[in-house]
Amino acid sequence: MKEQGIRCMAISEKIQGFLSGSSWIRKMFEEGVSLKRQYGAENVFDFSLGNPNLEPPARFKELLRHVAGEDIPGMHGYMPNAGYLETRDAVASYLSREHGVSLSAEHIIMTCGAGGALNVILKALLDPGEEVIIPAPFFVEYRFYVDNSGGITKLVKTREDFSLDLGAIGDTFTEKTKIVLINSPNNPTGKVYDEATIRGLAALLEEKCRVYGRDIYLVSDEPYSDIVYDGVKVPSILLASKNGILASSYSKGLSLAGERIGFIALNPKIAGVEEVINGMILCNRILGFVNAPALMQRIVARMHGERVNVEEYKRKRDMLCDGLSSLGYQFTRPEGAFYLFARTPIEDDVAFVRALQRRKILTVPGSGFGGPGHFRIAYCVDDATIINAMEGFGQTLREYLQCLTP
Ligand SMILES: Cc1ncc(COP(=O)(O)O)c(C=O)c1O
Numbered sequence: 001m002k003e004q005g006i007r008c009m010a011i012s013e014k015i016q017g018f019l020s021g022s023s024w025i026r027k028m029f030e031e032g033v034s035l036k037r038q039y040g041a042e043n044v045f046d047f048s049l050g051n052p053n054l055e056p057p058a059r060f061k062e063l064l065r066h067v068a069g070e071d072i073p074g075m076h077g078y079m080p081n082a083g084y085l086e087t088r089d090a091v092a093s094y095l096s097r098e099h100g101v102s103l104s105a106e107h108i109i110m111t112c113g114a115g116g117a118l119n120v121i122l123k124a125l126l127d128p129g130e131e132v133i134i135p136a137p138f139f140v141e142y143r144f145y146v147d148n149s150g151g152i153t154k155l156v157k158t159r160e161d162f163s164l165d166l167g168a169i170g171d172t173f174t175e176k177t178k179i180v181l182i183n184s185p186n187n188p189t190g191k192v193y194d195e196a197t198i199r200g201l202a203a204l205l206e207e208k209c210r211v212y213g214r215d216i217y218l219v220s221d222e223p224y225s226d227i228v229y230d231g232v233k234v235p236s237i238l239l240a241s242k243n244g245i246l247a248s249s250y251s252k253g254l255s256l257a258g259e260r261i262g263f264i265a266l267n268p269k270i271a272g273v274e275e276v277i278n279g280m281i282l283c284n285r286i287l288g289f290v291n292a293p294a295l296m297q298r299i300v301a302r303m304h305g306e307r308v309n310v311e312e313y314k315r316k317r318d319m320l321c322d323g324l325s326s327l328g329y330q331f332t333r334p335e336g337a338f339y340l341f342a343r344t345p346i347e348d349d350v351a352f353v354r355a356l357q358r359r360k361i362l363t364v365p366g367s368g369f370g371g372p373g374h375f376r377i378a379y380c381v382d383d384a385t386i387i388n389a390m391e392g393f394g395q396t397l398r399e400y401l402q403c404l405t406p
Contacts, residue, residue: 018144024368025049025140028353032362039360045389047377048362050187050339052255054308054380060254063299076294081285082277083110083263083292087301091263094304095246099236107268109280110292112260114223115141117247119287121219121264122149122179124279130178135164137341137371139187139221152176155370161332162191162341166200173208179217180205184234185224188369188376189341190317190334192228195235202241209243215271217243223262226253226307228336229314242269250300252337253307261296313338316379319386327394328401338380341371345400349375355399359392 009016028048035044082088088105096103111117122132128150134142136155146153154177156168169180180201184193193201202218209216220237225248228234237244249262270276284291320340321333331342344352349365353375356363366374379386 024364028357028362028364031357035357035360035362042384043360045361045381045385045392047379047381047385047389048364050378050380052252052257052308052338052380053382054255054312056255057303057306057308059303059306060256060299063302064295067295067298075298079291079294080281081291082108082281084294084297084301087297088263090301090304091265095238095265099238101236101238101267103238103265103268106277107266107273109264109277109284110297111247111249111262111264111284112289112292113251113257113262114221114247114249115145115262116260116284116287116289116292117249117262117264118142118145118181118219118221119148120280120283120289121217121245121247122146122151123283123287124276125149125178125217126151127178129176131174131176132179132181133169133172133177134181135169137162137186137188137366137369137374139183140368142181151178158189158191162186162189164193164197164201166197166204169201170204170208173212173216175212175214177208177212177216178214179219181219181221183221185222185228185334185336186339187224187337188339188364188366188371188374189332190337190339191332192232192234192335195233195240198235198237198240202244205241205243215243217245217270219245219247221247223247223249223252224337227310227313227338229310229317230335232335234336238265238267242267245270250296250303254300254303255308256296256300259293259296261292261300263292313380316381316383316386319383320377320379323386323390324393327390327397329393329397338378340377340379341366341369341374342377344373344375345397347373349373352396352400355396356392359396361389361392361396 032046088108091108092103092105126149131152131154132146133154135158143153154172156172159165205218218241225234244267246265251257329342353365364376
């Protein structure tokens with residue numbers, strides 16, 4: 001029985017606000033489920049979710065069987081909060097080779113995916129009210145992650161081709177800036193920042209550290225670093241910036257998104273790096289992650305250098321780009337990840353996405369990523385979905401172009 005005068009609301013007002021204002025991706029996914037029930041899955045073209053559709057490399061299943069069959073006392077028990085030493089060693093060796101830096105196990109913390117890594121980093125570095133500069137368009141969860149640690153998100157627009165506007169980023173610093181958070185290859189744009197940009201950003205950060213007399217960190221979120229095309233390289237944040245911190249995972253490169261395994265790597269030159277690492281290890285614990293999944297740590301330690309068949313994603317990218325550009329869509333060709341962020345022919349991207357939805361094509365409005373006037377297509381889908389959606393993509397664009405022609 002409800003008592004009179006007592007407001008009966010189970011969740012906080014803040015989370016209610018997040019629920020109603022948040023995730024277009026979820027919304028489209030849920031509407032997709034009901035459309036598929038109504039019309040059959042083969043008649044709905046679902047580009048809403050960034051869930052890898054390639055299977056992990058065959059070696060993953062071999063190792064899974066092997067590791068599960070091993071009989072090591074305590075192998076399912078607690079461990080040091082930073083993760084197994086052998087795994088951290090393996091990550092450090094791999095990154096040292098790949099990035100041309102000298103890392104050892106103590107600069108690595110194993111985490112529950114890149115999402116876990118980012119939450120640990122933000123929690124350890126931010127005091128309430130401190131600011132995190134994030135180029136837009138951006139991965140939607142960042143705002144929530146920053147809020148989880150009491151920080152303030154400061155968005156900065158990227159250029160027309162989604163490259164970083166260092167001038168605009170420079171103008172956004174204040175005495176409260178603690179972190180610049182970038183994501184390359186980027187979700188939702190597929191952009192990979194080039195070496196000159198990363199160097200420029202690192203130099204800007206150093207200058208701002210001097211101006212404000214405090215440490216400011218350059219955090220790079222790189223779960224898609226293995227998914228790049230046409231010989232494009234992801235420049236090393238650890239090499240470029242003394243205050244560089246890398247957050248990454250095996251979710252996309254090995255298609256292990258559901259297994260929740262990733263890591264943090266810190267530049268050993270960070271001032272007081274031992275304390276920063278200890279703070280992050282504590283945060284891994286007190287955020288309730290405790291440690292990254294035990295079996296997965298033992299598997300990924302033996303899989304560095306392996307990845308899903310990236311050629312498959314490239315083929316899908318090319319198929320989608322060729323199809324859309326011949327229909328008249330405008331976009332910057334993605335260089336990595338598995339997203340294409342195309343322009344909408346009208347300003348109202350939500351209306352355009354709704355129009356695509358009427359043709360049973362599910363995409364996500366750019367406004368949800370801080371990139372209005374665009375829509376995101378996640379092309380980690382079957383070839384048939386791309387091929388069969390082209391007719392609807394064409395009809396929808398023509399419908400709008402006809403309305404726009406005087
Ligand atoms: C840019 C970006 N960062 C982080 C994540 C989270 O990755 P993980 O599943 O490894 O936590 C995602 C997942 O889609 C992402 O797109």
